[in-house]
Amino acid sequence: MSEVTQILCAVQQGDPRAADQLLPLVYDELRKLAACKMARESPGQTLQPTALVHEAWLRLSGGADRAWDGRAHFFGAAAEAMRRILIENARRKNALRHGAGQKQLDVEELEIAAPAPDEQLLAIDEALNKLAALDKEKAELVKLRYFVGMTIEEAASVLQVSEATAKRWWIYARAWLYAEVHKREAS
């Protein structure tokens, strides 16, 4: 049994610490996977977060048909990991643009399709953190949709809510975030 499957089992059996252990593993895995892929893809191709996350799932779970329950935790962690990777990239490039030197430009750069230009991405992320403090589930939904590229149906199934609920949440969260991002711009 892989480490991840062990953790997923622990999570399902209600061990709250287990979920925390999942994130670093998934994070590392995604980075590694992205780096490998990038090295092999012909230049000009960009990695799709959805594909990366699915591959990471197959790899870490051994591709076995796990209970959906385990998947939910995994994809939750993957969404968070993917968010960190994208934000990290955006921050680094932002820093570069503002004259922080060329040293940072190394093979660590991951060519993953980001959903928005860097500045906007960072702004959205900041707003998202605020939303997460208020309403964790909706923020989760946004992460799954925005950073991993899941559809409403997929995200609903990960969060184990109905599609109708997910849709309502999505509309509300989107309006909320929009308001938050643009309030900052206005001020």
Place this chain on the structure above:
Amino acid sequence: MLPPMDDTQRPSKSRSPEPGREEALFEAALALPPEQRAAWLERACGSDAQLRQRVELLLQSNEKAGEFLRPSLGAGLERTELIPTPPKEKPGDVIGPYKIREKLGEGGCGVVYVAEQTEPVRRRVAIKVIKLGMDTRNVIARFEAERQALAMMDHPNIARVLDAGATETGRPYFVMELVRGIKITDYCDQNHLDTKQRLELFVQVCHAVQHAHQKGVIHRDIKPSNILTTLHDGVPVPKVIDFGIAKATEGRLTDLTVYTELRQFIGTPAYMSPEQAEMSGLDIDTRSDIYSLGVLLYELLTGRTPFDGQELIQSGLDQMRRTIREQEPMRPSTRLSTMLDADLTAIAKSHSAESPKLIHFIRGDLDWIVMKALEKDRTRRFESASTLALDVQRFLENEPIEARPPSGLYRFQKLVRRNKTVFAAAAAVAAALVLGLGLSLYLFVQERHALKRAVAAERRQAELREEAEKGLALEKRMREMAPITAKFTAAGQLMSQSQFDKAEDVMKDVPTNIPQSSAIYNVLGEVYGRSGLWPAAVRVFTRSVTCDPTNEFAYHYLAPLLVSTGDLDAYHSLCERALSQFSASTDPAVAEQIAKDCLMLPPPEANLATLAKMADIAVAAGPNDSKWPYYAFAKGLAEYRQGHFAGAVEWLGKVPASEEVPARTAQMYATRAMAEFQSGQTNAARASLAETAKIAETKLTQPGRIDWNDQLIAQFLLKEAKALISDAPASAGK
């Protein structure tokens, strides 16, 4: 390492004390027609102006947020900067002993160049440089592991892999025989090859794959772009490239494994077998290549793969795996007849045929052959590439195919050619022997005919297996002898097609000092013997003994053959050779067989003691040995030849009179009759003789028997017994 999320992570103080209420109002207002919202909100929020403001802002934001947060994957992507692209090779660059000339092509896992080799020979080769990101050391280690097997491959339809190494920048590369050709499917279409010509090309591909399988190499990535076709002297020749590369660049144990598998997955899912789609990866064998050959055949026939590669990729990984593992593809003829007219016409045109005729040609047998290769359950696929090829050839020659499910008519047809099946089974044994695949006599046992005599077959099976193992071990030494190995393979192939004369022809050029030829001669001799072609059998077994005097198998056949053809001088000198070779053997089976070979006729006095000792070695194995009846008989015969008639009767009494093994039983009765007669038990002798004669009349006259050599010995002993007993006056005794 996980980067911490800084200050933004800290829960910020909520602007609104009641997010739940905000949300409820937002949703309720949203459900109303826009013009009623303001009035409704005013009522709902009452005096809480801040709340109303918040909800109004959210409603406004919602109006504007149309494109906001839309996961814009694939379109207008903001890309992070590229990693510095790895330095590309350019013409004139030198990799190891190879000088790059020009780029030949670029594939999923690397770039292929034409290169010039100067040392140790001057030639042009193809060099494939794997893209950065693969663990070079592991790739090369895996390649090295398979290198010997790859080196043994020598087939006109396989591009040889010559070398592997690492570039200065650490990227693995493979050096291959340079093949200039185009994808087999493109070749067929561009040249409007008709279906028969396509099938003939396909058969060549199967033979190439079979050859590799015989050498223990699985391709794992058979697809049209790995089968390049060129004209050689006006004849199209397909060459399979990239053997050993999929394996080397894959492997389970590196971090990159799953990634590479997925890469491959995304690269060529249309040709991937269900077990490859499982991605458990541990358990890929030759049958996976058979599946891919099935996909290739499907595509050659219909212009489409069973599942569309693009659709597979778009359906997502899980769905893709499910499709490959579970969904039955349409039969080729059904696929053609459900196509759009325009598509069908185009495909028919590329086959130089008319649509209805093309469908008619493919429907039935070709459908069955393709579907058998594409079985999800690999145990139900063709056993080997050569059985697949054989079925296609049967179809081309208008013979009934094997892949077909048994129908009444079909079974009848099979019954008619039962005799031929026996030969096909023999051919399979031939193949197994030569190839060392260990298939052995399984097919014989399956044959009901042979099943009845399972005892004899089993014994022979053990011998053949030993023989095959010996052949295999010897073959290992043959690494440097590629041209001869090629002859062996060719002969094996011909034998598996029942073309025994041609196989013998091929072997003519093999020098007699190559001991492993004997395995092929033995099979040929077996087949000739079973057809009653004595002179031919004598010819090949003689060659077998010449090539490898240590292969006792040949002696057991050649000895009775020589007696039977009346060449007694040759028989006796063969016995002398057998004794000088094996008299010291401690293996009871060898001792017994050689003793019997030399005792079937009265031996020279000088050899008697040695032969008696060999019979003793045999019986020392004890009655629990499965071959005990044979040992006891050998001992009985030795006793008789030494003039120990009572001992002979006693030992022969221990040999069961089994109807299952008529030849041995007849030998036993005949010898016992003589021993009884010589010890004065005339009546018993006559009874024993009658038993022998009965068996000889009913059981020893069937052609095609696997134990024909033992039958011959039984006949000789019967003749000797008749001469002794019937010719003697009635009163004669000791």
